[in-house]
Amino acid sequence: MTESTESYPATSPNRYESATAWRDVDAYFTKALITEDDVLIQARDSSVKTTLPNAEVAANQAAFLGLVTQIAGAKRVLEFGTLAGYSTIWFARAVGAAGQVVTLELEERNAQIARENFTAAHVADRVELIVGPGIESAQRLIASNVAPFDLVFIDADKPSNPDYLAAALQLTRSGAVIIIDNVVRNGAVVDASGTDPRVEGVRKVTEAIANHPELDATAIQTVGIKGWDGLLIARRR
Ligand code: DHB
Ligand code: MG
Numbered sequence: 447m448t449e450s451t452e453s454y455p456a457t458s459p460n461r462y463e464s465a466t467a468w469r470d471v472d473a474y475f476t477k478a479l480i481t482e483d484d485v486l487i488q489a490r491d492s493s494v495k496t497t498l499p500n501a502e503v504a505a506n507q508a509a510f511l512g513l514v515t516q517i518a519g520a521k522r523v524l525e526f527g528t529l530a531g532y533s534t535i536w537f538a539r540a541v542g543a544a545g546q547v548v549t550l551e552l553e554e555r556n557a558q559i560a561r562e563n564f565t566a567a568h569v570a571d572r573v574e575l576i577v578g579p580g581i582e583s584a585q586r587l588i589a590s591n592v593a594p595f596d597l598v599f600i601d602a603d604k605p606s607n608p609d610y611l612a613a614a615l616q617l618t619r620s621g622a623v624i625i626i627d628n629v630v631r632n633g634a635v636v637d638a639s640g641t642d643p644r645v646e647g648v649r650k651v652t653e654a655i656a657n658h659p660e661l662d663a664t665a666i667q668t669v670g671i672k673g674w675d676g677l678l679i680a681r682r683r
Contacts, residue, residue: 472670493530502532515540520596525549527602531560538569584613594619601627604644607651630676
């Protein structure tokens with residue numbers, strides 16, 4: 447375990463507020479439980495060349511996404527926001543050789559990096575990467591009557607979260623799982639001043655989910671190597 451550089455003893459009542467302790471605990475569980483092979487390490491490292499360096503999910507969060515995929519028995523996954531394809535590879539492995547992941551990425555520069563990572567991971571055959579604005583790509587999937595998805599991961603530009611949810615609802619079956627990343631952002635979600643469009647995107651999608659008669663949902667805060675953030679998880683009845 448990494449030595450903490452802060453002075454909170456392990457039993458200190460303030461240790462829970464320590465970002466260093468969060469990182470130490472992430473490091474402990476990641477080392478103990480998660481196998482990141484060379485392909486995943488390369489995918490993570492390659493994210494520094496993308497338009498949003500280091501925005502990919504943490505290893506233990508990616509493993510959680512993979513486990514949810516398998517617990518749900520999901521074989522078809524739709525992802526909004528590919529970046530370097532780190533979480534995509536976790537999904538691709540979770541759905542197995544007979545599964546499919548469709549991942550939507552705005553930036554061709556990021557897509558090029560992701561494609562290399564999919565090839566290195568030997569999952570290129572089960573990953574379809576579509577480049578362009580996520581909403582337009584999703585609309586084309588809807589128009590083409592694509593087979594319904596079992597799980598949708600929304601992890602792209604936050605102001606578009608409500609639009610991505612609306613598309614996800616047209617692209618999923620009963621029982622499908624919808625997961626939204628970055629719903630806490632250092633607590634910004636409860637800053638109701640309404641000036642940050644990313645916060646607005648999270649609050650609006652939360653409201654839409656709350657008001658949707660077919661969705662059961664919760665949100666879980668996370669702390670760790672990525673700071674203080676959280677995931678919203680919804681299931682379609
Ligand atoms: C940002 C986006 C993400 O999806 C993330 O996990 C972290 C940061 C961002 O837009 O800065
Ligand atoms: Mg994210």
